[in-house]
Amino acid sequence: MYGQLDSTAAEMYRQRGFTAPLDALSAAEIRDVAARVRSVMTVEGPAPPPTAAEADGRLSSELSKEGARSIVPYVECRHLDSAVMLKLCLTSAIVDAARTLYGPDLILWRSTLIDKFPGGPEFRWHQDFGGVYRRGSEYGLEPPTFFTVYLAIDDAKREHGCLEFIAGVRAILPTVPASEGRNATLLTDPSHVDPANSVHMELNAGQFTIFTDRALHYSARNHSSTHRLVFVMRLTFPMVKVRSHFPGHRCVLLCGDDRVGVNNCVPAERLIAELRARDAVTRLPSRGAARNPAV
Numbered sequence: 001m002y003g004q005l006d007s008t009a010a011e012m013y014r015q016r017g018f019t020a021p022l023d024a025l026s027a028a029e030i031r032d033v034a035a036r037v038r039s040v041m042t043v044e045g046p047a048p049p050p051t052a053a054e055a056d057g058r059l060s061s062e063l064s065k066e067g068a069r070s071i072v073p074y075v076e077c078r079h080l081d082s083a084v085m086l087k088l089c090l091t092s093a094i095v096d097a098a099r100t101l102y103g104p105d106l107i108l109w110r111s112t113l114i115d116k117f118p119g120g121p122e123f124r125w126h127q128d129f130g131g132v133y134r135r136g137s138e139y140g141l142e143p144p145t146f147f148t149v150y151l152a153i154d155d156a157k158r159e160h161g162c163l164e165f166i167a168g169v170r171a172i173l174p175t176v177p178a179s180e181g182r183n184a185t186l187l188t189d190p191s192h193v194d195p196a197n198s199v200h201m202e203l204n205a206g207q208f209t210i211f212t213d214r215a216l217h218y219s220a221r222n223h224s225s226t227h228r229l230v231f232v233m234r235l236t237f238p239m240v241k242v243r244s245h246f247p248g249h250r251c252v253l254l255c256g257d258d259r260v261g262v263n264n265c266v267p268a269e270r271l272i273a274e275l276r277a278r279d280a281v282t283r284l285p286s287r288g289a290a291r292n293p294a295v
């Protein structure tokens, strides 16, 4: 065992599919981090905007303002170009909890910032397993297995549309497309969902939960007047072949060893060093204004 999860809590995770709220950063630390993360989100990262066909029906496109440029370059896989984001993934409480549940060798497949603005949308009941890709490209992983670390950058309480779970779902449930869109996200068939006993995962800023890829989850509309920014990390194992979802994507070895070598995988410490070296160069006065000085 490392850190906050003892064997009872780890067993509870296996039964329910999600952990209780866990502490990653103090209130003061997360305030500082939140400002830095918002600065990261003002510039584009490595993921290109999806084409109209790719975005058609995706739940993520509901978070883009009508007619505005896609949010994808601002929110997707920013750990690949921002030391701030990569360091967040390496927060010791997060790595310790993940290692307690899944052992020493872990890779980060992708990450996403989800800014549910005031009035922002509900995400209807779904499982991440098989549900995050359109029909015909159901999964990005072979074999298909991953888990999610979900870190609240802002408070994520009921009024903000926090996550809700139904405990103990291990089956892969039938799905229905979220809309008529060509690339519609697959949601769980509502006839297989009984939300009567759902558990609200209320998180203070700086807390996180871990959930499995079959955990059945939902989040309501943000009824508050404040943003609910969260950072979502998808982790898997070195033996899982990851399908890169944009050119230049690579996996990051968060901890342990990659003894399998099926992925283009960079150790986290090496990537941090690369990003810091890049930031040092972009800060040199003789090179003109930094493109991305705050991140």
Ligand SMILES: O=C(O)CCC(=O)C(=O)O
Pocket: 114, 116, 123, 128, 148, 150, 161, 162, 163, 217, 218, 219, 230, 232
């Ligand atoms: O943040 C939310 O409200 C939904 C996130 C979600 O469904 C996920 O991370 O799988």
